[in-house]
Amino acid sequence: MKNKVKLFPGDAKEQLTKLPSNSVDLIFTSPPYAERRMTTYGGVSQHEYVEWFMPIADELHEVLKPTGTFVLNIKESAFNGERSTYVLELILKMREHGWLWTEEFIWHKKNSYPGKWPNRFRDSWERLLQFNKERQFNMYQEEVMVPMGDWAKSRLKNLSQTDKVRDPSRVGSGFGKNISNWINRDMAYPTNVIHLATECNNKNHPAAFPEELPEWFIKLFTKENDTVLDPFMGSGTTVLVANRMGRNAVGIEIVPEYLEMVRERIENAEPVLF
């Protein structure tokens, strides 16, 4: 059975009311940042941002399963020599509205936007704010394990040369004790810092983030046949990756051209237009 892709044209706040309550396992989205995307989205002012976003956050809370997770990709820009504070205020307001602020991941962008200024360096990281409805949520940590760093590999290689032949009964020495946990193991759990390139200009699809980014969180917070939602679909990276990974996907997009573009790219997956 093919996984479903549903595409909703229109405003996020309105379209979200059409989704059933407690039906989504993961929300991964990157809303338009304050004062950005003037041409396509009209640009939300930094002072109105929290007020603009919270009704949407409330609807997202409604459609998310109690075991589900909401990952919000955002980064405040510099304004008159200072960083804007609206993201901080947004986090505080989200908690007032019942969301748990579980974690803040860092996306470390390898290739940040160039430029030089007298008072700051290039901005090469973005926030990935994890919110939950409940303290108990689904997390499949083994799905995102990474190969161990060379430091560990080489250390273990040398370690095994000398220690493999040790009498296993010599446990409790504080060192040999842990060897069994490390031998034959070349994978480690990742951290809350994700290091990826931006990959902006692939096939004339302007994407805010590389496919690896939603892929990582989809692997971490959903299993096959779960449902992934992106209420600010844009060029559709999240929806496309979710579909490719055997998840059901729901996308909302207000710009008709973007929605049509996604519909064409995903044609073989039977998208359902409402």
Added chain:
Amino acid sequence: MKNKVKLFPGDAKEQLTKLPSNSVDLIFTSPPYAERRMTTYGGVSQHEYVEWFMPIADELHEVLKPTGTFVLNIKESAFNGERSTYVLELILKMREHGWLWTEEFIWHKKNSYPGKWPNRFRDSWERLLQFNKERQFNMYQEEVMVPMGDWAKSRLKNLSQTDKVRDPSRVGSGFGKNISNWINRDMAYPTNVIHLATECNNKNHPAAFPEELPEWFIKLFTKENDTVLDPFMGSGTTVLVANRMGRNAVGIEIVPEYLEMVRERIENAEPVLF
């Protein structure tokens, strides 16, 4: 002339009143985090943290030069499944008290604290919040330039082979114009993500951060004979590095054992005890 090191025993808020106004070029410090260091510092509650810190922030504002910078190393930990919000509230309150929140650097710790939990990964980053009194402050960007990526080195090497001999009068072609900026260049400006190991275990001095961390900011925000202040000196990494780099250093520490330890380590630099 040797640079001076002044060590003040006692509480940060009280001792700061003994420093002259507008006398410090850089404040670099890592205060006790909320609910941490119970045994040595008494442990400040996360709910009282902002209230506890702001009087100190006011004194720091008083002693910092208008062209100076305040770098605050801090990271909220998880409590009952959520990240604490006191750091966010602190940033907002600092702005209310007249500080400019210029930038947030990320310290990406290569070898973060080990551990495994069902609902989160290891925390491998900390905030380095940059605050200023004025929009115009001293910043010596050339001091912290880093080698360019290999890709660029090889490509620029080839570039210079062909373009060095170009007629310099061919300006305005959009490309040749900038060649002079790039020829013989193998260094680039860094970003706002700092990637360092933790190095906690040097010479039985428990340090919150590696020497490279204050070193980077001291290079960036001060020149020789400037004054660096750490109001929560701890094992004295900031003060020691500043002294070694030819800066005057001021350290405040409430725990006598730590202060004495620093005094011994820095003996050859004529510390002045008050």
Added chain:
DNA sequence: GTTCCGCATGAATCGATAG
């Protein structure tokens, strides 16, 4: 077929200029 090189282009930011 590879490898190499030219080039466009990004959730950027500041300072100057114009209305």
Added chain:
DNA sequence: ACTATCGATTCATGCGGAA
């Protein structure tokens, strides 16, 4: 004075044409 627009700055990446 306060806001909108524009040019200059800069670096990693992928693409396409050339060697």
